[in-house]
Amino acid sequence: MSALSARAGSVEVRGGSQDSRDEILKAAMHLFASRGFHETSMSEVAREARVSKALIFWHFKTKEELFVAVLNRLLEPYFIDFSEEAGVLDERAQLRKLVEFYLLFVRDNASSVRFFIAQMLHDQHFAEGLNEQVLKLYSGYRNMLIELISRAQEKNLCSRQFTPAAAAGFLLSALNGILIEHLFVQNHPLDPESATAMVSGWLFGEDLKPADREGKAFA
Amino acid sequence: MSALSARAGSVEVRGGSQDSRDEILKAAMHLFASRGFHETSMSEVAREARVSKALIFWHFKTKEELFVAVLNRLLEPYFIDFSEEAGVLDERAQLRKLVEFYLLFVRDNASSVRFFIAQMLHDQHFAEGLNEQVLKLYSGYRNMLIELISRAQEKNLCSRQFTPAAAAGFLLSALNGILIEHLFVQNHPLDPESATAMVSGWLFGEDLKPADREGKAFA
DNA sequence: GTAATTATTGACCGAAGGGTTAGCGGCGAC
């Protein structure tokens, strides 16, 4: 915020402490996210931020505090509000939009997603604070799905084979499965269109276009 | 193997070098799997194995070599052969069996599965050697699914809506999604029966029993 | 019995890690 506005002058005229703090955070984000907590030393962060190690400890009491700050910063893009887009679309289109949004987000933030998953699986210590926030995001998304599916079922727009909660859960599992396949198998382009077609084919019982029957996203 | 048989006497009469090597491996397995590579020190391993640190370096040249040995040891349970069970069952039952097997395995080896996933996501260095083996397992499983689905489609036992490869891919994604949900949401019991019912409901277009419509595995 | 080989150890080493401290330049307040 003020960190950026203060940098009006084109070159390295940084003055305020916010500026160095930001530089440190950026360097730490990069290093922590790509190497992990224990494999990143404060000296490395200092070097990458072109700042003395002591300054980092002036901004952040401990390495862990810096790490938590990085976690929160990396988490920001995950808090998105797309309620306004909903207005005109019917439930089926909204669901499709929601699924596509998930897949696009994962594709465009793969490295950050990978980092968070690895972090939560690996380190229960930090995970505790993290779990709360991630779970909030996750259940928010799930609730939107449930709500939409429920309304779609009322209007007979989709199969009533499952309860909305079960359908949403299964859908989420499929999405998560696509996610991890994408993270593991490199060169797996995660084609959101094909995957969305596949998933909504299941959900709405639609007949698929011949191209989608091959499920590029899963082959 | 001989490690155990040599310990016939009730108390600590271990002799051969294999015995101490095994003790070290067991300690290292435990520590690496629960804390990770970088967070585990050789001194800790030595203490847990009740052995001097120097002895570890006598058995294993470096920490990394020990870690690789641990990886291979932890990977052993994953190589299972269940071709003989197939014999009498029809394709539909075989598929159900295969799905259930996946889920049971994940449930019963959750900590090891968690460790491998975290490891592969986190550390590309070791992941390279690991990826090969894991990918072999994975594509082996996938090929069995494809083969079975293909035969099931020929016999009209299941929907022909998708190509076998696409159906297998989607199925695997669903399974992986269940897997990660199970790893993240603690107290999520991963009910294999319910999940299998759900999944085969999708695959075979079967009507579900009322209890399964609620999809306990996903709620 | 003794020589060689195999297991095992305590003590040690240099490097790197997280964190501290004393101090320095600059700048606003008075």
Added chain:
DNA sequence: GTCGCCGCTAACCCTTCGGTCAATAATTAC
């Protein structure tokens, strides 16, 4: 001007880490 605070640094401290080494038990070989 000078006092005091803020931003910042070089040098230092202590601990831990991966790894080595010389010495010593314990086995085996002959």
